[in-house]
Amino acid sequence: MSPSTRHEFQSPPSAARRWESAALWLFRIATYVILICGAGVFGNIVVKGSKTVFTSTAPFINVAFFTEAPESLYVFEYQGQKREMGDREFRAFKTTHPEAKDIKAESYVYSAGGIFPCIVGTVLLVLGSMMIALTLGVSAAVYLSEYAKQGRAVTLIRLAILNLAGVPSIVFGLFGLGLFVIYLDWNVSLLAGWFTLAFMVLPVVITASEESLKAVPKGFREGSLALGATKWQTIRKNVLPYALPGILTSSILGIARVAGETAPIMFTAAYVVRDKLPWEGLTSVSDFFFQGVMALPYHIYVVSSKIPQNEYTERVQYGTAFVFLVIVALIATCSIVMRNKLRNRYKW
């Protein structure tokens, strides 16, 4: 519209209008910056990681990376050809090729093989800590919101729990080291890691559980009690089932996040390297709980900062990071799918 045909609804230029568009652009740019950073991080890991995880020939997935333990990589020249081999393969090669017995090879630690023990370790850590955190957290939430007399004491406890969520993970790691590893003498073990991780995720579990419990209408409780149910019967049959979807989703998401932390497990549960898988070489059931494990986040930490960096380590770093991302995303997706399923079942 040309300026000559001004009409009454046209805006006169004003400061408010200039601020309006400035604000709009500020918000818009902030959003795009975040998007670009996020895409950069994910893209980088996905692109570089998929070089390790996927292959160009069938079965298109680097099966060994998922099923083998980390090994040293040996790079050597043989008959004028550059060869790369994992530790075991290299030793086998030397026995079948006696002339290569004294061959000079450069070795790169952890750069061959796969990350199977780390996946196993992380899965065990997640499952165990989830069980402990859910048991303790849901019980505490039930007590706080259903049984305890609401008052200053309960408010203080809630505040303390919320504050616990802000405690840095390294502090939880040291707490676990001090209490479980040293004082209780559990050593670096699954059990110590479970409890440390569980304690770390407890604030999330308790807060989410309390919120979910509160969302269950009061009428369900009154209706049940009026029929002669005890408090516990009421909670078990008519409150917890309806709170469960919310509790599980938030808790599992919390666990998935905590499982990514390196600090809490590096003192309490994680080994740099371990030859045996958790179910190998056990002499008694308790051995299972008192063994350390390898874990994905700690492995990423080790291969990115504890060993000499070179072109071969990058492969493991990005591969592990990629696998780890996928696992966390899977856990999150599962929890959301489960929530939606449960929600449909327990709708009101």
Add this chain to the structure above:
Amino acid sequence: MDIKSPFTTPASGRSIPVTPAPVGPTLIDIDHVDFFYGASQALHDINLKIEEKKVTAFIGPSGCGKSTLLRCLNRMNDLIDGTRVANGQIKIRGIDIYDRSVDVIELRKRVGMVFQKSNPFPKSIYENITYGLRLQGRSSKSDLDAVVEKSLRGAALWDEVKDRLHTSGLGLSGGQQQRLCIARAIAVEPEVILMDEPCSALDPIATVKVEELIQELRTKFTIVIVTHNMQQAARCSDKTAFFYMGKLIEFADTRAIFMNPANAQTEAYVSGRFG
């Protein structure tokens, strides 16, 4: 206070019984009860004898303590921190229900309740009805089936839901939901059914159905119903208690309360001049 009272409080502040001699045997004897929410007193010296197999209505302007008194009868007020019956006793068949020896679970099995906001559980109709029975450990299918049918028939709901017993109770209409709650309450065979404004959320047709149901239930149960609807009290109760500001003002045969109230406040209220 949002109520414009044309009256000053009666000088004595005590209830003024004008009841002709009670006809039936007393089931619930409310004897000089004072009730407190923390520091604030909600009931003042309530004296009331509720007769067996009669419908007793509590009427009065909102906030006068009807629900509070009703919830004293099955000790639902126990759920609220800081509440107490400070003086007096509530006796059911001569037993003080606030006595330490009384198990509140047993009490609530005998004194059922229907709430203002119908609260069917998000379970199937069948499971709603059997909820209370399963709590008591009854699980034989034929037993439960029989109780479900009997209770639903008792609540005049059987014909409407018999083909969808295993669908959610939340799929029913508002009036059906409230009758489902009544069926759930009578399934555990209480002696007393407390109803707290059971029709306040229902449309007129559903209200009529519930009122008809109350007429049928009175032969088997002692019913105490809170209502702010005076026509409802007039239509379906035998005895009516009028409360005002935490006090029992008048308690008499329903006919007497509505036709010939002894107290000027009662008269003002039932003739719609306040409240």
